[in-house]
Amino acid sequence: MDARSERIAVPLAVDLDGTLIATDLLWESLFLLIREKPLYLFLLPYWLWQGRAVFKCEIAERVNLDPAALPYREALLARLREEREAGRRIILATAAPRKFAERIAEHLGLFDLVICTNRACNMASDTKRQALTELFGDGGYDYAGNGRADIPVFDSARRAIVVAPDRHAAGWHARHGGELIVAPELTLKTLARMVRVHQWVKNALIFVPVVLAHQYFNLPLLLDCLLAFMAFSAAASAIYILNDFFDLANDRRHPTKRNRPFASGALPIPFGLAVMVVLLAVSAVTAFFLPPLFAGVLGLYLICTTAYSIAVKRMLLLDVLTLAGLYTLRILAGCAATDIAVSFWLLAFSTFFFLSLALVKRYVELRSIQLPVGERIAGRGYRTEDQEIIGNAGMAAAFSSALVLALYMQSGTIIQLYEYPWLIWPLSPIVLYLTMRIWILARRDELHDDPIVFIIRDWRSQMFMAFGAVLLFAAGL
Structure with a gap:
């Protein structure tokens, strides 16, 4: 099996917030909720007390985001389209709540599977690593991420694609190497x-x-x-x-x-x-x-x-x-x-x-x-x-x-x-x-x-x- 065929045979999992899109849906949905329904501000501490997963899902249930208007990272999006056309399985693995993840997946039409947060589980860091490992095995997938929470998944992936990294992900890339997709320089x-x-x-x-x-x-x-x-x-x-x-x-x-x-x-x-x-x-x-x-x-x-x-x-x-x-x-x-x-x-x-x-x-x-x-x-x-x-x-x-x-x-x-x-x-x-x-x-x-x-x-x-x-x-x- 040549290198290209080997790469296509390995699923590619992609993070959403900060990776596929140049924003964070939790923050966006939080500000949208406060703007549209400000009285819910008083319920935020109660939701957060129940856990981060519940907090995200409660907010998502009350707001609507337009997936077509989000700021996608076009370089990564073009890469995913090429991989998809070549026959590779593309997985959306995100800590965003299901409502947002599925709407974005439906809008893009690129993903074979969506792994996301539900009320019982915040799909981030070690939880995401465990979910991907159970599906594809340790080292059985490639992963594109951008931040500190993605480092455990980088460690478990066959190959890491580091996208617009924060300082933690940039430090990991400097130590371990892998593919790097940089964000436009801050001016x-x-x-x-x-x-x-x-x-x-x-x-x-x-x-x-x-x-x-x-x-x-x-x-x-x-x-x-x-x-x-x-x-x-x-x-x-x-x-x-x-x-x-x-x-x-x-x-x-x-x-x-x-x-x-x-x-x-x-x-x-x-x-x-x-x-x-x-x-x-x-x-x-x-x-x-x-x-x-x-x-x-x-x-x-x-x-x-x-x-x-x-x-x-x-x-x-x-x-x-x-x-x-x-x-x-x-x-x-x-x-x-x-x-x-x-x-x-x-x-x-x-x-x-x-x-x-x-x-x-x-x-x-x-x-x-x-x-x-x-x-x-x-x-x-x-x-x-x-x-x-x-x-x-x-x-x-x-x-x-x-x-x-x-x-x-x-x-x-x-x-x-x-x-x-x-x-x-x-x-x-x-x-x-x-x-x-x-x-x-x-x-x-x-x-x-x-x-x-x-x-x-x-x-x-x-x-x-x-x-x-x-x-x-x-x-x-």
Whole structure:
């Protein structure tokens, strides 16, 4: 018997989580359950107390995962198809519960046998090794796996195929050899996309109270603002990661969000959880050096963003009102960090201005996704027929923000703050230009970024904002 015939005669067993797919179904199903049925959160400890196998099966019974949307490792999948066509027996040997394992096996149509977890048995590590050995004998099968739990199976297999290994599996491969299928290399760009570095520009709103109070060169206040910026950026990145966990299924159905690090499988969920904990710790430590009121605002921000990620983002209109409030909270954080009094005019302006930007974000989503009349966008409370009312409300909010600014220019406060108040009159039309231009581009399907990020990146917007900043500075001289 030649080498090829000998290889084909030996069954090939394949692990699922982290091996055939670049994700972990237990984590995915857990976040999906919490998002869809949050009250089950209180039952999780009871299920876990009954054992890991029961824990997995109880979660699987209550959620549905789309096997077609999962991030498969294409190199391994192509290899399995070739082996199958050559006549080799392919076995799916996974610690995933039966419901998930059988649906994936049915979707792929590659497997002769499925060995998986049931309520009485968690099919991992030594248990999996024992099951495969009973079926095929010690050394009577090849095995593809990726992690620490696969090492006992590697030891028992005739040949090991180590796929995208963790450090334990990589160490085993270094000692014993065998075939290695590496994952795409982790890059700084992927990490930056995970924490959404480009979204940090929103936290520049923390500096607004200092600027409007004409404390441009007050170094202690600027340092406080910088610390607040760091705390908010770390907290925001942590919540963005959490949001990605809850949105995995929806992101994979989106034309661009499907490329996010966790949706695409470029980064594992446990890694994201560890980064999230570190970011929250950094945020808490940084907030310790600021007034207690700032910590309260930061805590409120974390509560609101978490609620938004879990539930509010799917609620009609409450989602955009929450987004507008979160932008305004950043301004309040700047006031809390520097002990600068909160201005009614600033809060009124920011509420309408950011409501307009939040509405344009939803408007763009409605324009970019074609759905039948009456069907909601996945993960949102909106339907395509809502475009007109969303657009009208957004433009009305934009004009309201400009009106608040115009009224502010006639208030008694402005005379006390500015030597030449007439210089800031152009700010009202500047605001109208920025907001109306965004709405026109959205109507033309030419707006693809978050509106705040777009304003920061767009040279025309930058030019008008710089002009407005010069007018503010000159008026206060």
